[in-house]
Amino acid sequence: MYEKHMLLKEDIQSVVVDGVGTGFTVRLKIPYYRGVCLSLVEDLQVKFNGRVFPKEQLTFTVSGGTFTFAEMATMTQHRWEFGEKATVFVPLAGGIPLGYHRVEVTVAIRVSYMGGARPFTVALDGVSPMGG
Amino acid sequence: MGIRRSVSFYSYQQTYYTGRKDLRQLLEITSKIVGSPGVELIPEQMPVGEYPVPDDAAVDQWKGWLDEYALVPTCMDSFIDTMLYKDRYLTLKEQVGQMVRDLTLAKRLGFPVIRVLCPIRKEVVEASLDAAAKLDVKMGLEIHAPMTLRSRWTTEYMEMVRKSGSKHAGLIVDFGIFQMRPPRKALENALRAGAKPEILDRIRALQETHRPVAEMMGEIARLGGGDVERGVAASLARSIYSEPDWMRDYAESLFHCHGKFMEMDEDCRETGIDYETPFRVLKEIGYDGWVSSEYEGQRLYTGAEEPDEIEQVRRHHVMMRQLIGE
Numbered sequence: 001m002y003e004k005h006m007l008l009k010e011d012i013q014s015v016v017v018d019g020v021g022t023g024f025t026v027r028l029k030i031p032y033y034r035g036v037c038l039s040l041v042e043d044l045q046v047k048f049n050g051r052v053f054p055k056e057q058l059t060f061t062v063s064g065g066t067f068t069f070a071e072m073a074t075m076t077q078h079r080w081e082f083g084e085k086a087t088v089f090v091p092l093a094g095g096i097p098l099g100y101h102r103v104e105v106t107v108a109i110r111v112s113y114m115g116g117a118r119p120f121t122v123a124l125d126g127v128s129p130m131g132g
Numbered sequence: 133m134g135i136r137r138s139v140s141f142y143s144y145q146q147t148y149y150t151g152r153k154d155l156r157q158l159l160e161i162t163s164k165i166v167g168s169p170g171v172e173l174i175p176e177q178m179p180v181g182e183y184p185v186p187d188d189a190a191v192d193q194w195k196g197w198l199d200e201y202a203l204v205p206t207c208m209d210s211f212i213d214t215m216l217y218k219d220r221y222l223t224l225k226e227q228v229g230q231m232v233r234d235l236t237l238a239k240r241l242g243f244p245v246i247r248v249l250c251p252i253r254k255e256v257v258e259a260s261l262d263a264a265a266k267l268d269v270k271m272g273l274e275i276h277a278p279m280t281l282r283s284r285w286t287t288e289y290m291e292m293v294r295k296s297g298s299k300h301a302g303l304i305v306d307f308g309i310f311q312m313r314p315p316r317k318a319l320e321n322a323l324r325a326g327a328k329p330e331i332l333d334r335i336r337a338l339q340e341t342h343r344p345v346a347e348m349m350g351e352i353a354r355l356g357g358g359d360v361e362r363g364v365a366a367s368l369a370r371s372i373y374s375e376p377d378w379m380r381d382y383a384e385s386l387f388h389c390h391g392k393f394m395e396m397d398e399d400c401r402e403t404g405i406d407y408e409t410p411f412r413v414l415k416e417i418g419y420d421g422w423v424s425s426e427y428e429g430q431r432l433y434t435g436a437e438e439p440d441e442i443e444q445v446r447r448h449h450v451m452m453r454q455l456i457g458e
Contacts, residue, residue, distance in 0.1 A: 001145075001146045001149065001150075001430055001431075001433070003434075005146075005149060005150050029149065033142070033145050033177060034174060034176040034177045034211065035176050035177065035179070035183070036176075036213075037213075037216070039216055039217060039218070040213060040215075040216065042218065073217075073218060074217075076216060079183065081179060081183075082145075082148070082149060082176070082177045082178070083148055083149040083150075083151065110213075110215050110218070111215075112211075112212070112213045112214040112215040112216075112251075113211075113249055113250075113251045116215070
């Protein structure tokens with residue numbers, strides 16, 4: 001169900017500050033059947049037309065704050081709940097250009113009973129700055 | 133009292149995840165459409181207020197809903213994140229801390245039993261016995277495939293329980309251990325992807341006699357099957373069968389059951405898991421507890437079609453009523 005429901009095209013949009021695009025945000029749901037505390041989000045990666053943005057370049061907004069991945073590694077009280085949209089900020093200068101683009105998001109949640117992180121990737125084509 | 137019907141809200145995960153229904157609506161549906169008297173919850177999936185410590189108002193609201201819809205809380209599913217931190221495992225003391233956290237929440241929400249995930253070590257349950265007794269909430273280790281009722285993990289755990297003399301540790305049986313054949317939908321998916329029907333028949337026959345996946349793979353090769361047929365066999369690798377009769381060994385320690393199911397057909401029959409034999413055994417051993425419907429067929433819907441989780445659960449309860457003789 002995650003392929004279809006964790007990320008929707010309309011949940012990807014440019015961030016504009018004083019008329020200048022500073023990047024874009026991706027609002028996504030967890031690809032796992034339960035919510036987890038943020039320390040269990042082991043990895044996250046966004047690709048925009050093949051350009052890789054590793055987790056060190058992203059921020060994550062959920063559970064009442066905006067955090068870096070270095071911060072999240074020790075966060076055991078703040079949670080990303082099942083079905084809740086977290087907002088990932090991707091620093092793409094200028095924001096999303098006109099046209100249609102491919103966005104791929106990989107999330108790896110550390111699942112203790114599976115012995116480690118389980119990366120899950122979802123890819124969307126036809127992402128435009130107009131949304132949808 | 134005998135066997136009573138409950139619903140694990142795990143069954144409704146897609147409905148909740150996609151925002152079509154919230155927790156209150158699902159309680160209402162469980163009561164009015166499914167007609168279940170019992171409810172089982174994964175609070176980390178559908179939190180009551182905030183997990184793990186909801187405020188009193190959220191707990192009061194939860195209890196109000198249970199009253200309004202005449203639902204009995206039956207079991208709460210616990211997880212222990214032994215890999216909470218990237219670079220080390222939790223110590224025993226820390227794992228017990230998580231167990232006590234969930235026992236405490238179960239008590240507040242009215243659940244008499246928590247599901248202990250099958251890979252949790254017996255030492256963690258043992259060190260939590262006093263807390264469970266004080267709170268009077270039971271811990272049931274889940275027997276879930278590929279684990280069996282006679283795995284060493286199960287027998288060593290039960291040895292610990294018997295030695296302790298505790299009435300607060302026991303077992304939860306997941307009906308996935310009684311799977312006899314691939315779910316109908318998995319076979320339909322394979323046929324659509326070009327599988328040969330005669331090879332699927334052979335896989336099905338081998339599973340019905342509990343033959344190992346390696347043997348299925350050999351047969352698939354011999355019969356000229358390909359990736360699709362091998363995929364069906366591979367999907368059964370963890371479906372290790374337990375004899376329902378083996379439940380007799382643990383009659384006094386069976387706290388709860390997960391009525392795992394993958395697909396209920398139009399006549400309200402489970403297409404892959406045996407229910408008649410386990411229900412007969414449960415009756416014979418005088419099981420006095422709940423069986424929660426636990427629908428897990430969502431994962432068989434890979435295309436545009438969406439599962440109807442509520443209808444699947446409703447059909448499962450039609451079947452359970454018949455088996456119980458209600």
